Amino acid sequence: MSPPPIQVQLRRHFAAAAERVFDAWLDPAMLRQWMMGPSVRDEVVLRVAVDARVGGTFSFFVRRGDLELDHVGTYLELSRPRRLVFTWAVQVGAAPLAAEDLSQVTLDFEARDNGCVLTLTHTMDVKWAEYARRTEAGWTTMLGGLDRVLSSEVPHG
């Protein structure tokens, strides 16, 4: 038995076709309206660059006060309109990328009720998942707290 990966999962119904929701993740003009920028939080968008193909990268570069943050990643799968997979990392200033670099976001779209359901799964750190697989059963019970953390789910069912 492998312990569950460390992940955040959200599901959301959209009153829009899967194609439109899918495209909203790749269209720089759309991304500026909902992913980054003043409509989401107090920040200025300096650059949104999207190279939407497998192996292509993206960069959502913003300034928050004195802090410059680049949200970067590589597209791993683009199966419009069913599935979109990319890596996700946040780079602060010139700091080298760290543990979170290896996080991965998977979007699954399913047509439903005049719209679609999007399931977003953000999995943390491939390195970590590897250790977890190697160690098999046992280690989740190593510490009560860790077990709870690992099986943590979005609290709203």
Next chain:
Amino acid sequence: MVEHNAARLDDTFHALADPTRRAMLRSLSLHERSVGELAAPFQMSLAAASKHIKVLERAGLVRREVKGRTHVCRLDAAPLSDIQEWLRYYEQFWGERLDMLEALLRADTPTPPSAPTPRKKGRLR
């Protein structure tokens, strides 16, 4: 916030990445142990055990206290809460963005004259 914890998170993962160190933590979760006691089950030198303990200390998972001639190690599970924090941060991060996207697409929805789009609150959480 989360960004600043990245280095510490790295240390935590690194510390937990090794079976010997995980076994040491398991042992410490029962009660405190000396360095010698921690080393004993692994047939390793005190120096080798000490190296592992240093990694655990660096991650803040183990506190070492010198009692006379003995070094006593104790578990501190607090760093594991960083992982919890990561989860909470991204739960909120994506939740806010999906809210925005939902609102944007709703505002943007072209309403076909014959078949109006049902304005249904569609959150499945």
